[in-house]
Amino acid sequence: MNREVPVGYPAREIALERILAQAMRFPDLDIAPFDPRIGTQLDARDAALARAIEYAVVRRYLTLIACIRPHLAKNWPMLEKPVQAALLAGAAQILFLDRVPAAAAVDASVEWTKRRLRPGAGGLVNAVLRKVAGSVAERIPASETCVGGAMHEMVTDHTLRNIVPLSDGGALRLTLDAFGEDSAAAISEKTSHARELILHWIGAFGFKETQRIALHDLVDAPLIITPYDAADPRLAERVTAHNDAGFGVWNGSHAELTTLLDEIPGLRVQDPTAASTVQILSGLPREPKVIVDLCAGRGTKTRQLAQMFPNATIFATDPEESRFAALVRMRDRYPNMRVLGPELLFREAAGKADLLLLDVPCSNSGVLARRPEARYRFTKGRTKSVIELQQKICDPAIGLLAAKGAVLYATCSIEHAENEAQARRLSNRHELSPILDRTVMPTGMPGEPPSSYRDGGFHALLAKA
Structure with missing residues (x-):
């Protein structure tokens, strides 16, 4: 042609x-x-x-x-x-x-x-x-749809079938009714979530909270760094303070961030919710000497553990090839890290772990603003498969625990079946005493400053009697 x-x-x-x-x-x-x-x-x-x-x-x-x-x-x-x-x-x-x-x-x-x-x-x-x-009749700016704005109720009213909410808090007004008459269908289509997920959330959290979570997921999730020190001149021009102390919202380019992470070895990209999982360990009665991070991913929490417990030996692994390679590269910075394949790790660390971190795969329902592709694949059958996978990982891993070891179970999900129910099962099945558990709901809405953004997630600390 x-x-x-x-x-x-x-x-x-x-x-x-x-x-x-x-x-x-x-x-x-x-x-x-x-x-x-x-x-x-x-x-x-x-x-x-x-x-x-x-x-x-x-x-x-x-x-x-x-x-x-x-x-x-x-x-x-x-x-x-x-x-x-x-x-x-x-x-x-x-x-x-x-x-x-x-x-x-x-x-x-x-x-x-x-x-x-x-x-x-x-x-x-x-x-x-x-x-x-x-069909686009009007683009309504965020200044008019924010709380107190003239058109705020328009964006949150699911019965208005011609309003398209936008990630910045603004909206489109269409010349026709595009969205379903059914409330669940309207939220599903307006916020682009599987209808089955919306119905599930309504049953679990109620209608109002479901709408809030779904609108939250429209936000362009910011890059958040920690530890953030406002007095550090290297951060002053490219970072704004987050609502959580010690965290900052990155405003520069990815290339600049990569350079900065190399310049400041302790700096890491991590949401406050994810960071809080490891932060709770500061209250442990005794400092762990051996730590196992069994589902380490690219090592964000592994790095956090290495910084918090510099005298501990930290075993880390991940079954996925690219994530495992990232762990190997990180090992050069942290001499107390040992990166091993899963089979070798189970042999080397059996019965030695004072702390076992199980940051297991999940539905990602607490981080759908960052993982939008996960909004569409929610079904009861998939949830059952996720739960079975979590149990398949957790049950053999208990054999890694030392006599007085502790388990830190974590997900980036807000689903009870993946969180509290699994922690309770671990406790009952393996005679572990529950120390604490916490569910964090995602925060930060379209139109709100990035400093208010937080992922959702769950963590539970269990210990051998």
């Missing part, structure tokens, strides 16, 4: 291919980082556009479908996947990337559909996206 491509087409083409792959997988979206520069010649600006498009689709997948649906002649599942991808990408730019001209978004989606599928399909995409663009 010799047709002239629309401006910005290369970036949008890469984003569209990624979104097509996501549409083929939905609701099991790919969680691998999306780097549009790999294998391409995109400059930094175009790469940022491609990432922004894919990010908007992942975060607002169900919202986008709801806003597209009134303009379709057939049901969404009946559309071919490339058509779905083109509509999602185009609508995401029209609705959520307000600096992108609607015409550019439409033209690129139409051109890609013609090339990827057939010319006739491009005509359908063109017609629908132009209707989506025409």
